[in-house]
Amino acid sequence: MAHVVLIPGLTRSTVGAICTQAASWRLTASTWRHLTLTSMMKSRRKADHLERTASVLRREVMATAKVCEIAQESPSVKSLRLHVADKDFSFKAGQWVDFFIPGVSVVGGFSICSSPQLLERERIIELAVKYTDHPPAIWVHKKCTLDSEVALRVGGEFFFDPQPTDAPRNLVLIAGGVGINPLLSILRHSADLHRDQADRGRGYDIGAIKLFYSAKNTSELLFKKNILDLVNEFPEKITCSLHVTKQTTQISAELKPFITEGRITEKEIRHHISAETLFYICGPPPMTDFFSKQLESSHVPKEHICFEKWW
CATH class of the missing domain: 3.40.50.80 (Nucleotide-binding domain of ferredoxin-NADP reductase (FNR) module)
Structure with a gap:
């Protein structure tokens, strides 16, 4: 990154550390069964999202989310609106989520395209996912339905989060x-x-x-x-x-x-x-x-x- 900003409440996590924090995740038992160490470990033939971002800042909160709207944004991109009830879940404009799908062994990484204030007002975030042969993208385009549940964790050092006293930019x-x-x-x-x-x-x-x-x-x-x-x-x-x-x-x-x-x-x-x-x-x-x-x-x-x- 050209610009690294440290955010209070974020931690640097490795792939191996993900499962040791299970007790602090607000997940249902059925969801957790799918988020095992096996689901985190993938062939090294091609670096996946977790491997590429293993040293990137992440929030500690893991939250479940329910798909409440699906739309075709373009011939190749679907958008999702997800309801996140956990009020400890928050993000800065520009960040992404680790996207855990029950039954899918690969973890996705998708940028949030909505405003933090939408989450504060309505507990909604929006994602837009391009169709590729990546398993999480295939799931979004071919298997995701209304009321599908996933787990999310916020990460990323690319964001815009000015404070009221900061100089105008x-x-x-x-x-x-x-x-x-x-x-x-x-x-x-x-x-x-x-x-x-x-x-x-x-x-x-x-x-x-x-x-x-x-x-x-x-x-x-x-x-x-x-x-x-x-x-x-x-x-x-x-x-x-x-x-x-x-x-x-x-x-x-x-x-x-x-x-x-x-x-x-x-x-x-x-x-x-x-x-x-x-x-x-x-x-x-x-x-x-x-x-x-x-x-x-x-x-x-x-x-x-x-x-x-x-x-």
């Missing part, structure tokens, strides 16, 4: 494909911060937010209606530039003002560099590597560049 969010998920959480959290300021005149005074988001075509631009709703709600605070790289159909009139054909460019990003701006990048490794290096070469301080790669 602008945000530039750079997303590729399903890398939009943690950045949408940050965008939604930023909108909540704006609302808090407008409604109560207190809380963190956030600056302007610019989202750059690239996908193959408009059908693969996830949550585009949600994004444009926020742009329209906060026209002087939130803007977006949606990029498509392989568009073959006509772009709708509603989307067209926001669409650029072609990849996000270094020049576009450089235009937003300032001492008050934080950069959050999430997408395929080549993309995150490219923009983080370009920002460093443009003399952006490393502590102002936060990135997370997905595989």
Whole structure:
């Protein structure tokens, strides 16, 4: 990570340490039977989520969650809304969850795309999962039903969690494909911060937010209606530039003002560099590597560049 933040209440866990904490998990007996050491240990032929993130900060709380809504966000991505009753379960905008599925021997790792305030108000979190041959993704797309139960644990060092006394910052969010998920959480959290300021005149005074988001075509631009709703709600605070790289159909009139054909460019990003701006990048490794290096070469301080790669 380019930007590591320590959060009180988080611990660094290894794969082997997961089962030793079973007594503190708020799990039903039936769920726990499936979350054995065998389910954590996987062939080393290809590093899985737990192996890649073994040294990453995680919260101690393990909570059960029930699927309450399923939607097809794009031809390749399904979204889930999950109800988490445990009030000790919380997260920071941008973090992910270890996703434990009863009967599936591989643990998933999915970024949360909802705002922390949605969890506080309704005990709901949202995930968006792209279809791959990874067992947790297969389960989400082919076996998950309403009222399916899973277990979740929050982790990750990529997040935006300003305190009321912090200096105002602008945000530039750079997303590729399903890398939009943690950045949408940050965008939604930023909108909540704006609302808090407008409604109560207190809380963190956030600056302007610019989202750059690239996908193959408009059908693969996830949550585009949600994004444009926020742009329209906060026209002087939130803007977006949606990029498509392989568009073959006509772009709708509603989307067209926001669409650029072609990849996000270094020049576009450089235009937003300032001492008050934080950069959050999430997408395929080549993309995150490219923009983080370009920002460093443009003399952006490393502590102002936060990135997370997905595989």
